[in-house]
Amino acid sequence: MLLKMYLDESPGVPVQDLWIDIKKLEASSLERVDYATQKPEALLERIIKASSNEGDLVLDCFCGSGTTAAVVERLNRRWIACDLGRFAIHTTRKRLLGIPNVKPFVVQNLGKYERQAWQAAEFASLEDQREREIRYRKFILELYHAEPVNGHTWLHGIKSGRMVHVGAVDAPVTLADVKAIAAEIWRAIGKGCARGAKDSPQEAGVDVLGWEFAFELNELARQVAAEARVDIRFKKIPREVLEKRAVEQGDIHFFELAALSVDLKTKKKGENTVATLKLKDFIPPHDDVPQEVLKAIKHWSQWIDYWAVDWNYKGDTFHNEWQSYRTRRGMILCWKLRTLTRNPARTTSSSK
DSSP states (O other): OOOOOOGGGOOOOOOOSSOOSSOOOOTTOTTOOOOTTOOOHHHHHHHHHHHOOTTOEEEESSOTTTHHHHHHHHTTOEEEEOOSOHHHHHHHHHHHHTSTTOOOOOOOOOOOHHHHHHHHHHTTTOOOHHHHHHHHHHHHHHHTTOEEOOSOSSOOEEETTEEEEEOOTTSOBOHHHHHHHHHHHHHHHHTTOOTTBOSSTTOEEEEEEESOBOTTHHHHHHHHHHHTTEEEEEEEOOGGGGOHHHHHHTOOOOEEOOEEEEEEEEEEETTEEEEEEEEEEEEOOOTTOOHHHHHHOOSGGGGOSEEEEOTBOOSSOOOOSEEEEOOSSOOOOOOEEEEEESOGGGOBOOBO
């Protein structure tokens, strides 16, 4: 008697505690990204399928090379991936962008642990919070070669005839901050006590130093500052500030924030409005960029490997409604796009 059994009708056998059927990553593996602790995707696929359903949310607190997020994305689950290492975050991001039809995602810095630990250690002798803030700002102003000024809330120093604002350790510089800075400059000028004004009484200048800046800040804040007749420059406080040796050697440089030039044109078409958005230029910060990389750049577009647009941005969280990015198979980005809207009064654009 011959008994026929079909694989799809077989109940199978339970997976054993010892998994020896999953091969380790080889040097020639296509999924290899040369990250020291990278795990095989087959291993994560088994774990994820056994412990979640489609649409579930999977959290990986130590994402490393991003294997979990990549597998979860492919298996139609949602994911949150975290890591303290910048190299891990960049590796994971690049890996995700290489997945065909990957859904939009956001890279966020939710913790300032390194800077907060530095601040606590550097100014540990001061018990009063206000005194710690004053000493912290004075320390940054000294590194920037600026003189402290008193009597203001948003203006902390002056350098070469320009006022200086020092951003907080644990918060990004926002558009609301810029509006407050601009307003305080003109109040000070009105009282005749702001030395940050230029020779012309119609203008004032300010350098805004910050550890982080809101995504839309460089474009929108410059528009706000221009309307307020304030010449504003955004400069990033470098990570070298945290290193005692770099501070002692005076090897601290403040670079202007990267600037993206965007051309937005609108044209009425019946009851609708056609909005056309085009990238025109990108000026990157040159800190942390090796000289060999700088020499290899022939056109500004080579600096950009990803950009996204929120067509209905209202000052809240940035939502990716459209994005273009480079992959190994497709290195060409889309630099121009258009959309149709029925409510042009509420349509704004933001890019990152």
